[in-house]
Amino acid sequence: MANSYDVIVLGLGAMGASASYQLAIRGASVLGLDRFHPPHEQGSTHGDTRITRLACGEGSQYTPFAERSHEIWKSLEEKTGLALLRQNGILIVAGAGKIAPSHGVPKFLEATVASAKAWAIDHEILEAREIARRFPAFDVSDGDRAYHDRLGGYLRPEACIGAQLEEARALGAELRMNEKVLSVRQEAGAVVVTTATGTYRAAQLIVAAGPWLPRFLAPALARQFGVTRQVLYWFRARSPAEHAAFSPERFPVFIWQPSGADGVFYGFPAVGPFEEGVKIATEGHDVADPETVDRTVSPREIEAMFGTFGRFFPGLSPDCVKAKVCLYTEVNAARFVLDRLPGQDRIIVASPCSGHGFKHSGGVGDALAQMAMGEKQVVLGAGRHVVDMTQFAFRPDDPPWKA
Numbered sequence: 001m002a003n004s005y006d007v008i009v010l011g012l013g014a015m016g017a018s019a020s021y022q023l024a025i026r027g028a029s030v031l032g033l034d035r036f037h038p039p040h041e042q043g044s045t046h047g048d049t050r051i052t053r054l055a056c057g058e059g060s061q062y063t064p065f066a067e068r069s070h071e072i073w074k075s076l077e078e079k080t081g082l083a084l085l086r087q088n089g090i091l092i093v094a095g096a097g098k099i100a101p102s103h104g105v106p107k108f109l110e111a112t113v114a115s116a117k118a119w120a121i122d123h124e125i126l127e128a129r130e131i132a133r134r135f136p137a138f139d140v141s142d143g144d145r146a147y148h149d150r151l152g153g154y155l156r157p158e159a160c161i162g163a164q165l166e167e168a169r170a171l172g173a174e175l176r177m178n179e180k181v182l183s184v185r186q187e188a189g190a191v192v193v194t195t196a197t198g199t200y201r202a203a204q205l206i207v208a209a210g211p212w213l214p215r216f217l218a219p220a221l222a223r224q225f226g227v228t229r230q231v232l233y234w235f236r237a238r239s240p241a242e243h244a245a246f247s248p249e250r251f252p253v254f255i256w257q258p259s260g261a262d263g264v265f266y267g268f269p270a271v272g273p274f275e276e277g278v279k280i281a282t283e284g285h286d287v288a289d290p291e292t293v294d295r296t297v298s299p300r301e302i303e304a305m306f307g308t309f310g311r312f313f314p315g316l317s318p319d320c321v322k323a324k325v326c327l328y329t330e331v332n333a334a335r336f337v338l339d340r341l342p343g344q345d346r347i348i349v350a351s352p353c354s355g356h357g358f359k360h361s362g363g364v365g366d367a368l369a370q371m372a373m374g375e376k377q378v379v380l381g382a383g384r385h386v387v388d389m390t391q392f393a394f395r396p397d398d399p400p401w402k403a
């Protein structure tokens with residue numbers, strides 16, 4: 001039947017692009033739909049870089065996704081010649097005094113160590129003096145400690161999405177951009193998706209709508225997801241010579257819980273020339289709606305960011321060359337939801353964000369493809385990990401998400 005597919009993927013951002021690619025690899029007939037033209041700057045997946053790390057302080061259940069993703073990025077790099085993944089090391093720094101939790105985890109450094117041990121990931125613990133010796137751009141204090149491994153690093157999210165969509169299309173996926181899905185419904189034997197210009201049917205639907213997801217859920221389930229406004233800042237180094245200290249060879253990606261600060265911040269090496277600055281960010285808590293969120297960044301926000309966190313890098317100037325607004329879709333305990341909609345066995349919902357989803361997106365796409373193709377188990381990666389997907393189930397009885 002025309003307009004009929006094995007799987008429709010709603011949303012072609014980080015998760016939808018990878019699911020489409022993995023489905024196309026498996027020979028499924030796939031229709032991908034997006035209301036914009038990914039990669040774009042309206043959702044959760046823009047801003048040049050995303051941290052990747054295999055040892056996950058959020059819980060060691062995430063590691064198989066990150067590991068599988070690394071395999072996928074490397075194979076895509078071989079196919080396309082693009083630079084997607086750079087493993088220049090990760091530093092998780094914790095101050096000695098009172099520190100803010102990271103992704104809801106108070107002792108994020110210790111939790112990262114536990115995850116590294118669980119997966120036998122080579123790592124070191126560095127005291128302040130050693131951090132300063134190896135990474136002089138960081139102005140650490142006495143008592144600061146860091147977890148360091150060489151497998152972490154950063155990804156180029158726009159290029160990852162673009163590469164997966166191109167490959168999916170080359171393998172036969174039909175991708176329709178700038179086509180907004182208006183409704184989805186499951187009926188006997190199929191799921192029906194209606195857009196502004198067409199009606200499509202499929203055996204399975206994957207809803208990967210990022211911060212627009214709550215619109216596709218009944219109110220009781222939608223309340224378990226909270227969308228928050230996040231800001232990314234690029235500050236210029238004080239001089240071209242100081243910019244060099246932020247190069248990927250000398251400066252790892254980092255997550256830092258500074259002693260006494262009202263928050264956690266994270267950042268990346270400079271991936272461009274001096275004029276493009278160095279990206280750092282903290283986490284915001286303002287509830288947002290993707291349709292109405294303020295996408296401008298005020299001088300007051302920039303000043304507050306530099307005032308609170310800029311001081312940890314004496315080589316950075318307060319000159320903010322760029323700032324962008326992005327959106328988290330959060331679930332309590334920074335959980336992922338990768339599950340069928342309760343009572344609707346043809347609709348799979350993918351909401352792996354909670355501020356840490358991109359690094360897992362390649363592997364999540366693989367898992368979603370296996371689910372949509374009716375595999376009994378999700379098996380990931382060279383380690384052939386059988387993933388217990390009940391960990392990522394909807395929990396309708398959980399309390400609503402709390403900002």
Ligand SMILES: Cc1cc2nc3c(=O)[nH]c(=O)nc-3n(C[C@H](O)[C@H](O)[C@H](O)COP(=O)(O)OP(=O)(O)OC[C@H]3O[C@@H](n4cnc5c(N)ncnc54)[C@H](O)[C@@H]3O)c2cc1C
Nearest residue numbers: 011013014015035043044051181210326353356357358359
């Ligand atoms: C500021 C920030 C920093 C982050 N840092 C990191 C990090 O360092 N490391 C990390 O691992 N993760 C990080 N994350 C999390 C990660 O980026 C997200 O988990 C991931 O991008 C989520 O992808 P997604 O596919 O769910 O959403 P998106 O990429 O936003 O995709 C959703 C897609 O659905 C489409 N869509 C929505 N509604 C419709 C509709 N009605 N019809 C058709 N299409 C529709 C949208 O247009 C969009 O393209 C960060 C997130 C943010 C915001």
